[in-house]
Amino acid sequence: MSVTEVSNDITDAFPLRRGWQRDLIGVGIIIIAAIAGYFLFPNNLALLTRIIAILLLVLSLDLVTGYCGVATLGHAALFGAGAYAAGIAAVTFGMTEPLSMVAIGALAGAVAGLVSGVVILRGHGLAQLVLSIAVIHLFHEAANKASAYTGGSDGLSGIAPDPILGLFAFDLWGRTAYVFGILLLVIIFAVLRILVRSPFGMLCRGIRQDPVRVSAMGASVKASLIKMYVISGAVAGVGGAFNAVSTQVVGLDSLSFTNSAEALVMLVLGGTGSLYGAFVGTIVFVWFEDIVSAANPFHWLTIVGALLIAVVLFAPKGLYGTAVTLVERYGRGRK
Amino acid sequence: MQVFFSIAVDALAYGMVLFVISIGLSVTMGLMRVVNLAHGAFAMIGGYIASYAARDLGLAYGFAVILAVVGTIIIAIPLERFLYRRIYGAPELTQVLMTIGITFCVIGIANYVFGPTLKTIPLPAELQGPVNLGFRSIAAHKIFAIGCGIAVALGLWYLIERTSFGVKLRASVDNTAMAAALGVRTKIVYAASFALAVGLAAFGGVIGAELLPVEPYYALRYMVTFLVVVSVGGAGSIPGALIACLLLGAIDTTGRYLVPEYGEFFFYLAVIAIVWIFPRGLLGRAK
Numbered sequence: 001m002s003v004t005e006v007s008n009d010i011t012d013a014f015p016l017r018r019g020w021q022r023d024l025i026g027v028g029i030i031i032i033a034a035i036a037g038y039f040l041f042p043n044n045l046a047l048l049t050r051i052i053a054i055l056l057l058v059l060s061l062d063l064v065t066g067y068c069g070v071a072t073l074g075h076a077a078l079f080g081a082g083a084y085a086a087g088i089a090a091v092t093f094g095m096t097e098p099l100s101m102v103a104i105g106a107l108a109g110a111v112a113g114l115v116s117g118v119v120i121l122r123g124h125g126l127a128q129l130v131l132s133i134a135v136i137h138l139f140h141e142a143a144n145k146a147s148a149y150t151g152g153s154d155g156l157s158g159i160a161p162d163p164i165l166g167l168f169a170f171d172l173w174g175r176t177a178y179v180f181g182i183l184l185l186v187i188i189f190a191v192l193r194i195l196v197r198s199p200f201g202m203l204c205r206g207i208r209q210d211p212v213r214v215s216a217m218g219a220s221v222k223a224s225l226i227k228m229y230v231i232s233g234a235v236a237g238v239g240g241a242f243n244a245v246s247t248q249v250v251g252l253d254s255l256s257f258t259n260s261a262e263a264l265v266m267l268v269l270g271g272t273g274s275l276y277g278a279f280v281g282t283i284v285f286v287w288f289e290d291i292v293s294a295a296n297p298f299h300w301l302t303i304v305g306a307l308l309i310a311v312v313l314f315a316p317k318g319l320y321g322t323a324v325t326l327v328e329r330y331g332r333g334r335k
Numbered sequence: 336m337q338v339f340f341s342i343a344v345d346a347l348a349y350g351m352v353l354f355v356i357s358i359g360l361s362v363t364m365g366l367m368r369v370v371n372l373a374h375g376a377f378a379m380i381g382g383y384i385a386s387y388a389a390r391d392l393g394l395a396y397g398f399a400v401i402l403a404v405v406g407t408i409i410i411a412i413p414l415e416r417f418l419y420r421r422i423y424g425a426p427e428l429t430q431v432l433m434t435i436g437i438t439f440c441v442i443g444i445a446n447y448v449f450g451p452t453l454k455t456i457p458l459p460a461e462l463q464g465p466v467n468l469g470f471r472s473i474a475a476h477k478i479f480a481i482g483c484g485i486a487v488a489l490g491l492w493y494l495i496e497r498t499s500f501g502v503k504l505r506a507s508v509d510n511t512a513m514a515a516a517l518g519v520r521t522k523i524v525y526a527a528s529f530a531l532a533v534g535l536a537a538f539g540g541v542i543g544a545e546l547l548p549v550e551p552y553y554a555l556r557y558m559v560t561f562l563v564v565v566s567v568g569g570a571g572s573i574p575g576a577l578i579a580c581l582l583l584g585a586i587d588t589t590g591r592y593l594v595p596e597y598g599e600f601f602f603y604l605a606v607i608a609i610v611w612i613f614p615r616g617l618l619g620r621a622k
Contacts, residue, residue: 065428071426071427071428071431073431119607119611122610122611122614123610123614124614125370125427126364126370126427126562126565126566126570127566127610127614127615127616129370129427129431129562129566130562130563130566130567130606130610131606131607131610131611133559133562133563134563134603134604134606134607134610135603135607137559137599137603138600138603138604138607141597141598141599141600141603142600144598145596145597145598145600257559258555261435264431264432265432265435268428268432299443299447300443301439301440301442301443301446302439302440302442302443302444302447303443304436304439305435305436305437305438305439305440305441305442305443306436306440307436308432308433308435308436308439309418309433309436309437309440311432312422312429312432312433312436313418313421313433316429
C-alpha cells in the first residue's frame with residue numbers, strides 16, 4: 001500500500017553523508033529569508049507570522065503523509081487541538097506565559113495525534129480517508145459544543161500572552177511574534193531533519209514503500225506509525241499554540257475540514273517527503289491566496305482547483321521535487 | 336409516535352436521496368478504484384441545470400430532470416476523457432488531489448455563473464403539498480424521492496444482475512485484466528458506467544434539491560457525506576450502499592430531531608464506529 005508514490009524519494013538522489021550539510025544550508029536559508037522578510041515587508045508581518053503557523057502544520061503533515069504514506073484529510077485536528085489547548089490555558093486557567101502555552105499546545109497536539117492516529121490507522125485507502133474526515137468533523141463539533149471553554153462559533157478571544165521570558169512584550173506590529181515564530185520554526189525544523197534521518201525516520205520511509213516487508217523484518221508497522229503520529233501532533237500543536245499566541249484568538253476554522261484540505265494542497269504543491277517542499281508549497285500558496293482572495297474569494301477557489309489539477313498532471317513531485325529533478329538533470333548533462 | 340413517524344419518513348427520504356446520488360460513486364469506486372471527490376459536484380451541476388431550465392426557462396419538471404441528467408453527462412464526458420483517465424490506478428493521494436481540484440473549480444465557476452444564493456427547483460403542482468395516507472399526511476416530494484430511490488435500486492439491480500452489460504460490468508469489477516482478455520471492451524464499460532454514475536448523481540441532485548439545497552458549496556458540503564456512505568456500505572456493493580444510506584440517514588435525521596445542538600457529532604461518531612468495526616464497509620469484499 002504505497003499511498004504516496006507522488007513523492008519519489010527526493011532525498012535518495014543525494015548521498016546521505018552530505019545530508020547534514022544540506023540541512024545547515026537549509027537552516028541558513030530560512031534565517032536569511034526570515035531576515036529579508038522582516039525588512040522587505042515591515043507592514044505585512046502578520047501575514048508572515050500566519051505563514052509560520054501554517055508552515056508548522058504542513059511540516060507536521062509531511063511527517064505522516066510524506067514519510068509514512070498516510071493520506072489524511074483531518075490533520076487540522078492536531079493543529080486546532082494545540083491552538084485551543086493554549087487558548088483555554090490562557091483564558092480559563094490564566095497561564096499566559098507564551099513558552100508554557102506553546103508547551104501545552106505541543107502536549108495537546110501530541111494527545112490529539114495519538115487519538116487520531118489510532119483511529120485513522122485502523123483503515124486503509126478509502127476507509128482511511130473517511131476516518132480522517134470523520135475525525136476532523138468530530139473535533140469540530142466537539143469544539144463547537146463545548147462553547148463554555150472554546151467560545152463555540154464565536155471563537156475564543158481574550159488571549160493575552162505575557163512578554164516572552166518577561167522581557168519581550170508582544171507589540172502592535174507583530175515583531176516579537178514574528179521573531180518568536182522564526183525561532184520556533186528553526187528549532188523544530190532542525191529537530192525534524194535529525195528525526196527523519198534517524199533510523200526511526202528511515203523505518204517510517206521503509207513502511208511507506210513496503211509495509212509488509214518492514215513487518216517481515218521484525219519491526220512493528222503500527223507502533224512506528226503511531227509514534228510518528230504523536231510526534232507530528234506535537235509539531236502541529238506547536239503551530240496551533242503559536243497561532244493562538246500571535247493572533248490572540250482561536251477560531252473554529254482552525255479545526256475545519258477546509259483547513260486540513262488546504263494543508264494537504266500546500267504540501268503536495270511544494271512536494272512531499274522532504275520537509276523543504278512544505279516550505280515552498282506553504283509560502284507560495286499563502287502568498288498567492290493573500291493576493292488573489294483580496295480580489296475575489298471565489299476566483300481564488302477556481303485557481304486553487306486549476307493549480308491542483310496542473311500539479312497532479314505536470315509536476316507530480318511538487319514544485320520543490322520538480323526543481324530538484326531539473327537541477328539534477330542539468331548537472332548530469334554537464335558531466 | 337408522531338415524532339417517530341416523522342423521523343422515519345424524513346430518514347427514509349433523506350436516505351433514498353443519498354442512495355441515488357452515492358450509488359454511482361460506489362459503482363465507479365468499485366470498478367475504477369477512483370476516489371472521486373468530485374461526485375457531489377456533478378450532483379450540484381445537475382441541480383443547477385434543472386433549476387435554470389425549470390425556473391428561468393419555465394420548462395416542465397420532467398423536462399428539467401432529463402435536461403439536467405443529459406447536460407451533466409455531456410459536461411462530464413470530456414472530464415473523464417482528459418482528467419480521470421490519467422488517474423486510474425494512481426495512488427489515492429493523487430486521485431484525492433485531482434478530484435478536489437475539479438470540485439474547487441466547479442464551485443468557483445458555479446458561483447461566478449449563478450451567484451452565491453440558493454437555487455430552487457420549482458416543483459410541479461402534483462409534488463407540492465401533503466399527501467394524505469389516511470392516518471398521516473406526508474409531503475409529496477418526499478414520497479416522490481422515496482419512490483425514485485426504490486426505482487433506481489430496482490433498475491440498477493436488474494441492469495447489473497440480469498443484462499449482458501451487467502455481466503460485463505461485474506466481470507470488469509472483479510478482474511479487469513481477465514475481463515479484457517476474454518473480449519470485454521473494458522474502456523467502453525468504464526465510460527458507460529462513469530456516464531451512468533454521473534447521470535444518477537445529477538438525477539439525485541435534482542430530486543433531492545428540497546432536502547439538500549443547491550448552492551455553490553453543495554459540492555464540498557455533501558462530498559464528505561457521499562464518500563462516507565460508500566465507505567460504510569463497501570465500494571461497489573449496491574445492497575451495501577442501500578443499507579448504509581438508510582442507516583446513516585436514520586442516524587443523521589434522528590440526531591437532528593432529538594439533539595439538534597450536537598449537529599453532526601453523532602453522525603461522525605457512528606461513521607467512525609462502523610468503519611472501525613468493518614474497515615472494508617458493511618458489505619465490502621475482501622481484497
